[in-house]
Amino acid sequence: MTTAPLPKRDYSITGPETKLAEERGLADAQWYASEIPRQRMRELMQRRDGPALFHTILWFALLTGSGVLGYIKWGTWWALPCFLVYGVIYASSSDSRWHENMHRTAFKTVWLNDVIYEIASFMVFRESVSWRWSHTRHHTDTIIVGRDPEIAVPRPASLWNVFLAFFSLKSAPKEFVRMLKHCFGHMTPAELTYIPESEHHQVYRNARIYVLIYASVVGAAIYTQSILPLMYIGLPTLYGSWLMVVFGLTQHAGLAEDVLDHRLNCRTVYMNPIFRYLYLEMNYHVEHHMFPMVPYHALGKLHQELKADMPKPYSGLWEAYREIVPALFKQVKDPAYFVKRELPPTAKPLLT
């Protein structure tokens, strides 16, 4: 859908768009939520340790198994598939672990969420405290320009930036610079808007720990005259993040900005069980955003409950990308273009 031409927008969360979003009532706003009986919602919100324990043990087993095989086969071509698996588990599927444990919905036992969150944050190269607050803001103001710090494809779309994202070639250096700032006790202006001062010292402490670990790994690589240590910690961010981007772009790319209805700015995409495992059911993205207290293992059931009030889900990644790719190409030249999701007749978006 194309509307009147827009001037180039400022996607920072400290610029003029921030004030505009506030003036338009888009900041901290009331969002549409589908109706669901309270009793059923209570059932769906129930926490369990079992599914996440199984999935996490399997995750560590895959990581360890591929890592050990990579070590054994290092120096041969067989190391390639080993590190392909290791990299994806380390740098891509850690994103969904990071995400679910950030919400503290993966496990019933709170400390398990927190421990896995810290581990996954390190793996996905996101300092845990600052990113918790960033993602909190993303949930408050999902794809609201000037408010949401996690808009993956600002308009006009840059296909070059999308390409770089598959290898974290833009995000990783940016995050590293940010981490160094944190090491020296500085926050970025954007972070100051969403991280309370009481949390700053934790950000600085974590950043110093991360940098120390990375420095040790670089030291080990220099000492052993081999990039092997970096293949386990550091380089996976570059060679293993691609699947995170494949999954992640389906969440919001090409959809509407500045709407207060997750059905219009999120996608639910059906996926096979392997993808759903790697992605921890985040393919039910509309449902997750609308009801973030429902744990990942119940999102499929929630989807069934809400289906009648949702746009048609995508049958798979193929169908999603048949929409996303042309949309991004159009957004290169026409920043006003976006994909308008068709809602069922029951839909009552508050603001479009």
Added chain:
Amino acid sequence: MSENWIETCAAGVVEREDVIRFDQGERTFAIYRTADDQYFATEGLCTHRKVHLSGGFVLGRIIECPKHNGRFDFTTGQAQGAPACVDLKTYPVKLESGKVWLRLD
């Protein structure tokens, strides 16, 4: 200060391990019932982003905010960690004649 006790709802209205919203004028409260039939009350909005806690999830003595998963111990009001950093205000509650009463400030 008996005049400060206000009737909120019938005790059975709140399910076990659940929460309801109660509004009094411009003020809003959350009334909780534990699995062992104890009742508690807190201010109704999350201290993080002013979301109604009545849409949240009760787990033992914890209320989880429906918007950002911020957690509070609703028996003490204590915030349990980011993004819930500021404690909730709690209010005394009593059961009388099958009703839940809440004492205002």
